[in-house]
Amino acid sequence: MSVTPVTSVPRTARTSPALLEVSADNWRLAILVGVVVSALGVAALPASVSFWIVGAMAAMVAAAFVVNAYRRRYYGGLLVTPAIAVLFVMNIFPLLWSLGLSFFAYQSNQQSIRFVGLYNYIKVLTNDIAAPDNWNALINTAMFVVLTVSTQMIVGFLLAMLFAKQFPLRKYLLILVLTPMMLSVVASGVFFTYYYDPTFGILSYVMNSITDGQFILMDSKAGAVAGIVFADAWMWSPFVMLLVLAGLVSVPKYLYEAAAIDRVSAWRRFWSITFPYIRGLLMLALLFRTIEAFKLADLVILLTKGGNDTMTISYHLIRIANEQNKTSEGAAISYVMLFMVIVLTNLYLYLAKRRNREA
Amino acid sequence: MTATTKIKGVMAAAGFAASLMVGGATISYADEVTLTMAVPDWPPTRIMKKFFDEQYKPKSGNTVKLDVDFIPWPDFYTRVNASLTSGEQKYNFIVSDSQWLGAFVEGGYFRKINDLLDADPEFKKTFMEIHPNPLNAYATYPHKSENYYGFPQFPDVLVNFARKDIICHEEEQKNFQAKYNKKLPCTGEELDAMTWDDFRNVGEFFRRKKGEMLAGKPAEDDFYGIAFQAGKAYDFSSMQINGFIWQMGGNIWDETQAPSGQAEGVVNSPEAVKALETYLSLIEYMPPVAKTGTMDIFKEDELFREGKVAMAVNWIGLGEASLDPKTSKVSDKLVFGMMPGTKGPDGKMVRWSNIGGQPFVLTTWTTDAQIKEAVEFVKWWLSSDIQHQFAAAGGQSAVKSVYSDPKYVTYRPWNRAWAPSLDWQKDVWHVPQFFELLTQQQDQFDLAITGKQDAKTTLDNIAKFQQNLLTEVGLIQ
Structure with a gap:
């Protein structure tokens, strides 16, 4: 008995309608x-x-x-x-x-709107009344990005190295270390407000007992910045730790065993075995935290209200757009910020790719 | 079915229908009207809501519900501003800071109330009985015009809170007399007579370290003589600094003089600079948090209630917690006086101060039925009986017949300072650019309070900014 082979019947491709043909799929x-x-x-x-x-x-x-x-x-x-x-x-x-x-003159509490072209961008970047505050807030933001991210990367990395090892109570300490990341920023901010308070706070209490003077952390720019950076690092170092820890536990044990047989130094072991496994995750943590740090506003609002010259661009933007209702000017500042974040992110991705190619 | 039964059935049905119709008419007559109100969350508004729930009986026979959204003070402006500008039209009534009038009237959110006053002469009579200073501050836009927008909800002034267990202590009195050759103020009347120099002396005199003798006992903690608001947030330094400037012969930009009134040369006049220098010179005698720029009215209140300060200038609105033993360590040790003043060239005391408190305003989308009930509610609120009850519960009244009543001063210990203070109240700008002016000024004052720039530079920067902004919007020509 002969079997007739089953062949697939080609579907007739539906042609696209002509430009002016009235059709639901045109x-x-x-x-x-x-x-x-x-x-x-x-x-x-x-x-x-x-x-x-x-x-x-x-x-x-x-x-x-x-x-x-x-x-x-x-x-x-x-x-x-x-x-x-x-x-x-x-x-x-x-x-x-x-x-x-951002190309209009519009305030959310007024009914009128008028096209002004690039006026808002020129104003936020060059006007001698408005621009200095914007630039100052941008410089402060850059300072916070560098300080908070580097602190979090270092502390998070060291915590991950610590928790990659097994020791008694590790599981419970790990939960404790992760707790700050799970708290709301408002709760943490209020906690640190009291922690730093020169009358009721424990920090001043301890320092006053040691120095027999009056310790006020937040009465200078350096102190206020340190206070904000510490609070931010306290909250977000565990996030870096989690990512790095994920990399550390994925390193195959036999590599360390082989290195031990070869009597490889601890530094060499870290650099040649451990680091390649965590490098990608470290870069990811760096990217996430840099973007977040660029948007820093909540802790500043809670701890200093932008006082002591700690105003960041995000908090400045909130005041311009939400409190002063200058919607268009706020939109222009937002786009300047967005442009900077895009440039930074692409720079980061370019460097990461180049490093990968070299590796 | 017999004919009789049919007739009975028809009659019963007709009777039932009639009862439904009558019942229906009654239901439609007794409408339910809800007034949605945004208020700051603090005792004066809590008391108002309590009174409404317990006592208010609408004359219309309608069921009137007051749906109050209590918003914490630090978020109050942001939340109200967001609600209004988003167009959600949620609130019929808003407890508004007086300075917001310009921005929200021009935005088309706050309803003018002249027609409501004109339509009810009795109501207008009560309204015009409000002291002119709070009336102008809370109700008029443009400022001091006859365009009315608000009704007083809670009028407020700054007064001097003091610890009599400290300042009346015999040994402290003797030592103060010996050091300053002046009596340490102890009674309410003596507090009334205080100048800022006297206030400074109290600050300097009562600065004690933990363990040093204070009123016959070793101090349990570091202790400070004085406190007033010196915070960067909202208006928590401007409200105090304005009083210094007005008392010492300076001025802020005067909106009633627009467009000829200038900012430069006025805001940074030598008198204003001297006033700001005086204000700044007192900060060193205050609890150390003042140097961080976060001494807002709530922190100041907390420090006073915790017994860390001998004297504090603060709003009456926060006073109730000081008297409550559950929230105050000094509840039974208090005496109150007027805010310190400045001796003028003629030797008389000048007491200008920035008014506090808030009006409530109606929004433009409030329906006729709601407006009718809202007016009835405000009339009830401003009635003599309710105003007396409010004052007795810790509130204040700006209605002359109420605060002039001899009973009034017996309600709360600070009430003795209330009526005399009312004559010395002024208000800050009501123009739409209020928040822009305020935030820039607060930023500059913060730089001065935290020691980053001097008074002259601070006021020069403020004057330049105001001149530029107000010229741009046509309020200065």
Whole structure:
């Protein structure tokens, strides 16, 4: 008996509709209509109406993409659509919206809005009244980034080296060390406010007993900075420790055994065996903590309110945008910050890649 | 079914329908009206809510619910500002700091109340009975105009809190007399007569280390003579420094003189610089936290209640906790007087001070039904009986017939300083740029308080900033 081989029947590929063909999957036409209608709406109608028209056009274009993907069986694309939609609504749209606002003169407690081009950027960077505060806050932020991140990296690394070994009560001490990271920043801030308080605080109490003087940590810039850096390191060094510890426990034991047989020095053992395993995680910790440190505001608000020349750019931004309601100026500062973070992150990624290639 | 039964059934149905209709009419008449209010979380607003729940009976017969959102003081402005500017239209009533009027009136959030006052002569009469200083501060925009926006919720002034167990101690009295050739103030009247020089003397005299003798006993901890607000947050130094500046012949930028009134030359006048220098010179006699720029009104209150300070100038609004033995170690040892003053060229005491307290305001989206009930509520709140009860529970009244009543001074020990202080109250700017002016000024004062720049540089920087900003927005020409 002969068996007829089963051959797959090729599907006929659906052709894309012509540009001007009215069809639910014609995404090119949807974009064209969306852009034209949005432009006309923005030009001719009040902002309260044109906002919804632009929103409707965006929804129409999105719907055309979805129908197009469905008809042409781009199921992969369809599956990621909800995630992309959420990303767009929660992230990309606000970013674009605030970018737009930075080119207008707009205050959230006033009803008027006026296009001013690059005026807000020029003002925040060069105006002799506004700019010095921004630059000062940026310099302070850079100082906090360097101090807090380096402290956390060193302390976190040393803690990880300690907890990579087995010793009595290790499990309980590890939980204790991780606790600060789990506390809310507000709770930690209030705790440190009392810790540093010169009248009620334990730090001044101890120092006064030793020196027989009046110890006030936060009465100078150096002291206030030290207080903030210590509180931040107390909270976030355990995070660095966790990442490094994950790397340390992944090092195969036989490598150390082989090194022991070869009588390799402790430093060589660390540099040639341990470090390559934790380098990637250390760089990750560095990246995360640098980005977070750049946004430092909560502890500053709680401990000094920006006093003693400890104002950071994030807290300054909160005051400009939320307290003084200068929305557009705040948006311009945000984009200057965003630009700096992007440059720093890319610089970091470039260096990390180059190092990997060299390795 | 017989005809009689049918008729009975129809009548019963009609009766039931009629009862439903009448009942329905009654329900629709007794509407439920909810007034949503944003207030700072502290005793004066807690007392108001308690009185409302226990005593308020709306004349309209409606069921009126007061839905109060108690917000901690440090977040109060931020939360209210965010609510208003986001457009959520959540609150009908807001307890607003007087200086916010300009920003939120111009933003279209606070409702003008002249029509409500004009429509009710009895209400207007009560309203106009409010002392002119709090009335201007809490209700008018532009400042001191006849455009009214707010009703006083809790009027407040700065007074001098003092420990009589310390300052009236015989040995301390003798030593103070010997050192300064002046009597150490002990009674309320003697506190009233204090100048800032006397205050400084008290600060210097009572600075004691732990173990040194204090009022006949070794001090249990380091002890300090004086305290006042010197914090960077919100307005926690401006409210005190303004009083020094006005008392010593200086001025802040005067919004009532706009657009001809200038900032430069006024804000940094020699008198203002001298006043700020006097303020700064007192910080060394205060608890060490003052040098960190975090001596806000709450820290100052805490230090006083914990028995670390002999005298403290603070708002009456925080006084209730000092009298409560559950929250104060000095509750039974207190005496109160007016805030210290400055002797003028004619030898008379000058007592200008920055007014505290808050009005409540109506928002523009409040419906007619809510406005009707809100006005009734405010009339009830400002009625003589409730104002007396409020004062007796620790609040204050700016209604003349209430605070002039001889009973008034018996309610709380600081009430004796209340009426005389009212005549000496001024307020800081009500313009829309208030918060910008305030934050820059607070930043500059903080630099001076923490010893980073002198009084002249501080006021020069403030004057330059204000001149620039106010010129930009057309308030200075």
